Amino acid sequence: MDPNLIPLIESAIELTDTFPGGPFPMRSQVTLLTGGSMRFFARLEDGERSIVALFQPGGGEEFENYLEVGNFLRENNIGVPEFYVSDNRKGILLMEDLGLDDLESILKNAGQDEELSFYREGIDILFELQTTVTSALQEAGHPQIAGFDRAVLLGETEYFAVEFIDGYCGMTPPPGWSKECELLADRLSSLPPVFIHRDFQSRNILLTEGRFRLIDFQSAHRGPGLYDTASFLKDPYHPILPGTRRTLLMELYYRLDEAGVEVPPGFEMYYDDFLYAGIQRNMQALAAFIRLGTKMGKKHFLDSIPNGLDLLEEGIDECGNFPAIKAVIGRARSILKEQG
Known part of the structure; x- marks a missing residue:
């Protein structure tokens, strides 16, 4: 273990x-746990009990958001870890250990x-976020x-342009x-805003005691629900x-429509919006893979670039x-081919 972590x-x-x-x-x-940010997590075990510690040295806005959003979601019956105790000045939070079984x-x-059954459970959570949780947020x-x-x-x-187009592809943005x-x-900004997790993907959904629980929710926003749906x-x-x-x-x-949520007057229009959300989200994810894999030394994130490119290209071809963006994908595929 890094000696600098011992005092924390x-x-x-x-x-x-x-x-x-x-x-x-x-x-x-x-046990230090992997993640995709400047924060880090550790599992603490004493033989009979285990907890997870979140460390955000110095605390700050993101740490406060983790506490606030987590408590808000729990109050509205969304599965998240229980919070035990925190030191906001040092940026340390002790919470429930949800185990290792992420959806991925x-x-x-x-x-x-x-x-399909697991994905429907995830859709259930998205429905609750875009209805019950959104109503509570408005109140x-x-x-x-x-x-x-x-x-x-x-x-x-712009993040994609810096990290992926310039940093990975070594090109200027195409005309x-x-x-x-x-x-x-x-x-996407014209769509009705709802509560969005903003990183609703399989590594941030854990199965604990038969129930899906969300993590990494500190970046929650009010925004287009289809962004979360595309993330998933x-x-x-x-x-x-x-x-x-x-x-x-x-x-x-159809569930959202029946619940009175504002959606387009036909599924195909909704699907078109979904395609746009998917393009936006997949570019964000690809930029993150490059930054995490090259600048932060978490090289396993680079393994997801081919799938990210496939999903991005699929959405572009449908639209x-x-x-x-299609030209950028072509350049990225050439690089992957050169790398073997």
Whole structure:
């Protein structure tokens, strides 16, 4: 273990002083957990009990958001970890250990029927986020849950330009790039805002005691629900068949329509919006894979680039409106071929 982490681990263990059953010993087993951000997590075990510690050195806005959003979701019956105790100044949170069974891992060994069943459970959560949780958000306010507006959407495509187009492909944005980014941002920012997790994908959904639980929710926004839906149904960590994706999307559409949620007056219009959301989301994910894999040393994220490109190209081919992005995909595929 990095010696610089030892004081943080010791501070976390000190927070267990008031735990039922007594504090965890200083020689507790510590397992560092993987993740995709500057934060890090560790599992602490004393032989009979286990907890997870979140470390965001110095605390700050993102740490506060994790607490606020987690508590808000729990109050509205969305499965998230229980929070035990925190030190906001140091940026340490002790919480429930949800185990190791994330949806991505579970789906690797799932049959077709089981896969569909798991995905329907995920759709159930999306439905609740876009209905019950959104209504509660409108009533409660929660100013820390910002709007996922046109500026944020353009910020995501700029992130893609910096990390992927320049950093990975080594090219300048093709002609028409800015116009295509604006087309995406205009389309998605015009959709009714709901509560969105903003990273609703298979590694952020854990199965604990038979129930799906969400993690990594600190970036929640008010924005287009289809962004979360695309994150889930166009997930590079576990791509699903287009027919299965369409079936699940149609089921969600009719449930939302029946619940009185504002949706387009026909599934095909809703599907077109979904395609735009998928293009936006897949570009964000590809940019993140490059940044995490090359600048932060988490090279396993690079393994998801081919799936991300496939999903992005699939959406572009269905839309037929994005030649500049299509050119970037062509360059990226050439690089992958050169790398073997």
